[in-house]
Amino acid sequence: MIAFDYRTPGSLEEVYADLKEAGSDGKIIAGGTALVIMMKQQLVQPSCVISLRNVSGLSDISENNGSVHIGGLVSHAHLDASDVVQGKLPVLGATYHHVATQRVRTMATVGGGLAHADPNQDPPPTFIALGASFELGSAGGSRSVAAEDFFSDYYETVLEPEEIVTGVSVPLMAANSGAAYLKFLPRSADDYATVSAAAVVTLDAAKSTIQDVRIAMGSVNTTPVRATASEDVLRGQPVKAEGLREAGEKAKEHTDPVSDFRGSGSYKTQMAAVFVRRALEAAIANAS
Amino acid sequence: MDKKIKFRVNGTEHELEVPTNRLLVDMLRYDLGLTGTKEGCSVGVCGACTVLIDGEMVSSCLALAVFADGRDVTTVEGLAQDGELHPVQQSFIRYGGFQCGICTPGQVVAAKALLDQNPRPNEEEIKDWMMGNLCRCTGYYKIIESIEKAHEFAK
Numbered sequence: 001m002i003a004f005d006y007r008t009p010g011s012l013e014e015v016y017a018d019l020k021e022a023g024s025d026g027k028i029i030a031g032g033t034a035l036v037i038m039m040k041q042q043l044v045q046p047s048c049v050i051s052l053r054n055v056s057g058l059s060d061i062s063e064n065n066g067s068v069h070i071g072g073l074v075s076h077a078h079l080d081a082s083d084v085v086q087g088k089l090p091v092l093g094a095t096y097h098h099v100a101t102q103r104v105r106t107m108a109t110v111g112g113g114l115a116h117a118d119p120n121q122d123p124p125p126t127f128i129a130l131g132a133s134f135e136l137g138s139a140g141g142s143r144s145v146a147a148e149d150f151f152s153d154y155y156e157t158v159l160e161p162e163e164i165v166t167g168v169s170v171p172l173m174a175a176n177s178g179a180a181y182l183k184f185l186p187r188s189a190d191d192y193a194t195v196s197a198a199a200v201v202t203l204d205a206a207k208s209t210i211q212d213v214r215i216a217m218g219s220v221n222t223t224p225v226r227a228t229a230s231e232d233v234l235r236g237q238p239v240k241a242e243g244l245r246e247a248g249e250k251a252k253e254h255t256d257p258v259s260d261f262r263g264s265g266s267y268k269t270q271m272a273a274v275f276v277r278r279a280l281e282a283a284i285a286n287a288s
Numbered sequence: 289m290d291k292k293i294k295f296r297v298n299g300t301e302h303e304l305e306v307p308t309n310r311l312l313v314d315m316l317r318y319d320l321g322l323t324g325t326k327e328g329c330s331v332g333v334c335g336a337c338t339v340l341i342d343g344e345m346v347s348s349c350l351a352l353a354v355f356a357d358g359r360d361v362t363t364v365e366g367l368a369q370d371g372e373l374h375p376v377q378q379s380f381i382r383y384g385g386f387q388c389g390i391c392t393p394g395q396v397v398a399a400k401a402l403l404d405q406n407p408r409p410n411e412e413e414i415k416d417w418m419m420g421n422l423c424r425c426t427g428y429y430k431i432i433e434s435i436e437k438a439h440e441f442a443k
């Protein structure tokens with residue numbers, strides 16, 4: 001790791017000023033769990049590291065106007081233990097609990113995890129299925145980007161160089177809805193997923209018809225992906241095992257996984273179909 | 289590039305000029321001589337380097353030394369109080385929670401963090417919390433037992 005100028009701004013304004021001054025040599029650090037490894041491996045060598053750790057106002061979780069707001073500096077462990085999340089969006093707490101181990105969750109932050117943009121990470125599929133949006137801030141103002149539009153390639157996002165993730169906004173689920181996130185872990189419990197799937201299903205009042213559904217997958221492509229082809233065969237259809245199986249098969253249209261030590265590409269595609277079906281079954285069970 | 293930082297380790301104040309790219313584990317071991325904290329994997333997986341910052345467990349191999357500025361760091365050397373081992377250390381000895389010992393500083397520091405917020409954890413809670421502390425010797429059962437029974441040694 002090369003030496004660098006270490007800045008500890010206390011406000012967002014100061015962060016933006018530091019980012020502007022550092023230009024392309026600057027890098028934000030939050031928990032450091034991803035960046036420090038990449039710096040040790042000399043994959044990135046910033047000459048200026050700007051810490052968010054002293055910035056106030058980014059570490060809260062609150063609920064208002066039908067959505068839950070999560071600050072960009074909230075740690076995974078804090079999110080997982082939050083009463084608001086446990087009460088209103090338990091699937092999100094469960095998803096973050098799947099990330100690595102308690103020690104990594106204590107260090108890693110929500111904003112840092114999203115900006116890292118490894119397609120094997122857990123939170124993105126759940127955020128996409130929940131219809132969350134990410135709040136991005138810069139000296140020029142702020143904008144909101146839908147979770148499914150945020151990731152652009154392996155470790156790439158739509159973040160501009162001088163922009164940061166200030167928070168996430170997650171709408172509460174509609175009545176008669178259920179959600180689930182499933183992570184396929186054939187190796188060890190603290191591993192990244194071989195494949196993962198998140199589903200949010202909204203049923204009609206009689207709980208026999210699928211009114212709306214959102215499905216997303218991790219580890220099956222260069223980014224987390226929304227499985228719209230699966231959703232299309234389910235929307236407006238009765239809850240039937242055959243339909244859920246077909247939706248799983250349709251998910252394969254969205255997969256193009258790499259072969260690695262967590263499984264071959266074709267194995268991951270097969271398992272994606274299985275995990276999409278199981279996530280749907282679990283989401284429906286949670287709704288009923 | 290150096291930065292002056294002020295922090296406490298196991299209750300003792302320190303003021304140091306550290307290179308910004310110094311890792312916390314290296315500052316503890318080489319600048320302060322606290323070699324109880326071990327380094328195994330260097331990438332956040334094994335837990336050998338576990339220390340507490342303001343009571344929260346972190347991998348000191350992934351933490352920059354400058355993260356400690358203004359904070360309280362606890363290492364394995366800080367668990368014993370007034371010459372008496374921490375209850376979880378006594379329990380590891382009594383119930384055979386270690387063999388070669390290389391993972392043990394990380395195990396007992398992680399276990400202390402758990403016991404601080406949950407003095408009587410059950411087996412599931414212990415497994416969930418301790419999942420990130422690997423051990424190549426014990427097969428884990430003795431570690432779980434040591435943590436489960438640490439309350440026997442609490443005053």
Ligand SMILES: Cc1cc2nc3c(=O)[nH]c(=O)nc-3n(C[C@H](O)[C@H](O)[C@H](O)COP(=O)(O)OP(=O)(O)OC[C@H]3O[C@@H](n4cnc5c(N)ncnc54)[C@H](O)[C@@H]3O)c2cc1C
Pocket residue numbers: 027028029030031032033034035036052072073098099100101104107108109110111112113114115116120121122123159163164165166190191192193331332333
């Ligand atoms: C051992 C280990 C196991 C892991 N296992 C899993 C797993 O099973 N599942 C999983 O999902 N993840 C896993 N991870 C990845 C983990 O989720 C990320 O390392 C973590 O989320 C990154 O968050 P951070 O706050 O530490 O980010 P940092 O390391 O501080 O930063 C990561 C990147 O984001 C940028 N950045 C940080 N904060 C912001 C911000 N607010 N706005 C814009 N850019 C920002 C940084 O410049 C850097 O490029 C694992 C990590 C480790 C070390």
Ligand code: FES
Pocket residue numbers: 326327328329330331332333334335336337338347348349350
């Ligand atoms: S050496 Fe830090 S977790 Fe392994």
Ligand code: FES
Pocket residue numbers: 385386387388389390391392422423424425426
């Ligand atoms: S006692 Fe040897 S690795 Fe744990």
